[in-house]
Amino acid sequence: MREYFYQTFPSQLARLEFLRPNNTVRENIMRDSAVVFFGGPNWDSVRADLAPIPDDDRSKFILSLFMIVITDQALHTYNRDSYDAWRAQTNYPKFGSSGFGPHNENPFKILWAPEREQIVDVDQVLAIVPQFVRFLIDETQSFFGQHIPDVDVVAYFDAIRRDTGYAFNQGMVVPAVKEQLEALTMP
Known part of the structure; x- marks a missing residue:
């Protein structure tokens, strides 16, 4: 997972179709001139x-995409003081859309939409979920420790579990990821 995330994922991420919010949203609301969105409501554009993304990479791609989006959204929501440092280091795209303002989608829909549309091998995704969740936790600890040490990793994962968006539980992949996350992050 580590090799894929750092070697292959960045070039595949660049293949998504990104939409830039209007100037008012970028400059006055989000205060981020580089911000772009992908996905739209419910990730209706998941097929396109x-x-x-090659079929053999889709499982790792959606898990990696989930990882960057949930981290971005959770830091913005629960560790706002550290968010700018994260954003300066990563500049990842936002999952959702923008009209009169930004509309972030639930990160768990990244795991569900490809399953919903049957464009990912669910068994293949489920097979790598344990490896992925371990990678997610390890990389979160490493990145936070190096770049944003004021963020307590245990409190960060607790905040994700307490968020109302965590109730989203569609399909087979979302519950599998949550089960592994809870097993590895709860005392």
């Missing part, structure tokens, strides 16, 4: 977005 994943079309350029």
